[in-house]
Amino acid sequence: MQHTIDSEVDCIDENCPMPLVKTREAIMHAKKGDIIRVKGTHPQSFEEIPMALDAMGLEILDKERGEDVWNITFVVS
Amino acid sequence: MENKKATIILHSGGFDKIMSAFIVGSGFLSMGIPVTIFFTFWGLNALKKGGMKKAPLSRMNMLGLGKAMILRRMKRHRVASLEVLANSYKRLGGKVIACTMTMELMGIEEKDLREDLVDEYGTVGRYCYESKDATITLFI
Numbered sequence: 001m002q003h004t005i006d007s008e009v010d011c012i013d014e015n016c017p018m019p020l021v022k023t024r025e026a027i028m029h030a031k032k033g034d035i036i037r038v039k040g041t042h043p044q045s046f047e048e049i050p051m052a053l054d055a056m057g058l059e060i061l062d063k064e065r066g067e068d069v070w071n072i073t074f075v076v077s
Numbered sequence: 078m079e080n081k082k083a084t085i086i087l088h089s090g091g092f093d094k095i096m097s098a099f100i101v102g103s104g105f106l107s108m109g110i111p112v113t114i115f116f117t118f119w120g121l122n123a124l125k126k127g128g129m130k131k132a133p134l135s136r137m138n139m140l141g142l143g144k145a146m147i148l149r150r151m152k153r154h155r156v157a158s159l160e161v162l163a164n165s166y167k168r169l170g171g172k173v174i175a176c177t178m179t180m181e182l183m184g185i186e187e188k189d190l191r192e193d194l195v196d197e198y199g200t201v202g203r204y205c206y207e208s209k210d211a212t213i214t215l216f217i
Binding site for chain 1: 165
């Protein structure tokens with residue numbers, strides 16, 4: 001599904017805890033309704049960023065794992 | 078997240094322990110949970126100007142050889158430096174309290190500590206007041 005991305009967070013090659021940190025920073029700077037896409041390579045963060053989003057009650061629109069890079073798209077509410 | 082709050086006492090001054098405090102703190106902040114870290118005893122060294130650079134590993138430091146190896150491996154595995162971790166914690170809104178009783182004991186003055194990191198000065202009362210409604214507390 002295609003979404004209009006308001007901001008993209010690049011966490012490629014970043015290790016714990018930076019993907020979580022960068023995702024949270026993007027949320028802090030976003031407006032309500034913004035769509036954020038996080039891309040990264042750290043395997044655990046693909047599971048743990050959704051946990052953080054769940055803790056904050058944010059809805060995931062799309063989650064896909066490519067060969068090297070994964071993407072998580074969510075909306076800030 | 079409403080009604081959630083974490084407080085951490087950092088009592089140790091080891092490089093690895095300081096790292097853990099900032100990483101775990103940033104983890105909670107990343108989930109929208111407010112965090113306060115109380116730096117006391119050896120942990121206070123982390124707030125001193127140049128203190129994080131000087132901090133030895135809590136185990137296997139081997140006169141700095143062990144730490145040099147960890148720093149190399151952190152680079153290789155792209156683990157953020159302690160300085161980056163501390164700054165991230167602050168950028169996410171993490172709070173830092175420096176223990177003034179320890180400062181007196183160890184002859185440390187406010188000017189010796191990094192003002193970019195310290196939010197408040199206080200003793201156990203301030204820590205306990207912060208913690209009384211915390212749902213998570215850790216001692217490192």
